[in-house]
Amino acid sequence: MVLPKSRIVTVMLSKPGARIPWCWRDYVQPWLYGFIDDGGRVHTAKYSLFTFSFLPVGPVFTPEGLGSQNGVWVFRFASALPWVLEMVSRGVQKSRTVKIGNAVLKPAVVTEEPLSRRATYQTGAPVLAAKLKERGFWTPREREFADAVARSLTNRWAYLTGNEVSPESIRFEFLGSVRQKLVQYRGRNLLAFSGIVRLGAPDEMLTFAQCVGLGQKPSCGFGFII
Structure with a gap:
């Protein structure tokens, strides 16, 4: 089995101090599925075989949601399916903005990050x-x-x-x-x-x-x- 050797890393920008709701996964997951043009096979599969992370730089924690002091966010996406990785990479690069709650974020840099084998x-x-x-x-x-x-x-x-x-x-x-x-x-x-x-x-x-x-x-x- 040939697995991908890297994952996608995207730096996103928002207004400094912008907040996203704690239920931000409810916004990000459909955004990702919108890039996977496979007739819904991945969406309806028993296991979708991908995962993602969304973290602020300079995190701010409030009852209303999660914020970034400097308006910089890091989104990571990984998949065992190379074609899904490629589709999401292209989709994120073409995205002008993504709205999460009332916050608007703009993908600024999309790159690859190598996977590692360590303890x-x-x-x-x-x-x-x-x-x-x-x-x-x-x-x-x-x-x-x-x-x-x-x-x-x-x-x-x-x-x-x-x-x-x-x-x-x-x-x-x-x-x-x-x-x-x-x-x-x-x-x-x-x-x-x-x-x-x-x-x-x-x-x-x-x-x-x-x-x-x-x-x-x-x-x-x-x-x-x-």
């Missing part, structure tokens, strides 16, 4: 692990959190390649301080976690994890690692 990564978007047989979410203090991350990754690999990989070959843990967040998505509050993560896996799976994200709902803006 530790920073979360660019929080990792989510929901309980499947009951309501609620696992936390990193519980063994089931790492198990859910491993299963999610190997399930996506099997979906893409048709080859099974044992979840036991994936080792995941947070290192040091872990930040807990209630993330707004489509009217729900989802419990997710951010920080430095250690990921042990075969080299190809390390690349794949950066392409599709970790945990659940990566195509909704969760589980992105840098």
Whole structure:
């Protein structure tokens, strides 16, 4: 399986102090799907096989939303499907603006960032692990959190390649301080976690994890690692 060797990085500009609502994923995800001209196959697939991160430079946190002191934002997009990566790259480059809530952002620079194979990564978007047989979410203090991350990754690999990989070959843990967040998505509050993560896996799976994200709902803006 030949996976992409890089992801898209876009520097966006807004007015200094501009705020985007905490439910910003509800705006960004449809914007991305608008670039993927495949008759809706990716949108309706069991696994979309992409993930994204959207972070302000000089972050400002308010009850109303997330802001950037200097009006600079960094958007990252990754996918295990090279043609999806190419479509989104072209779409972002052609976009004059994107409106998120009342904030208007302008893509200024679109470039590529190489993927890496190493032991530790920073979360660019929080990792989510929901309980499947009951309501609620696992936390990193519980063994089931790492198990859910491993299963999610190997399930996506099997979906893409048709080859099974044992979840036991994936080792995941947070290192040091872990930040807990209630993330707004489509009217729900989802419990997710951010920080430095250690990921042990075969080299190809390390690349794949950066392409599709970790945990659940990566195509909704969760589980992105840098």
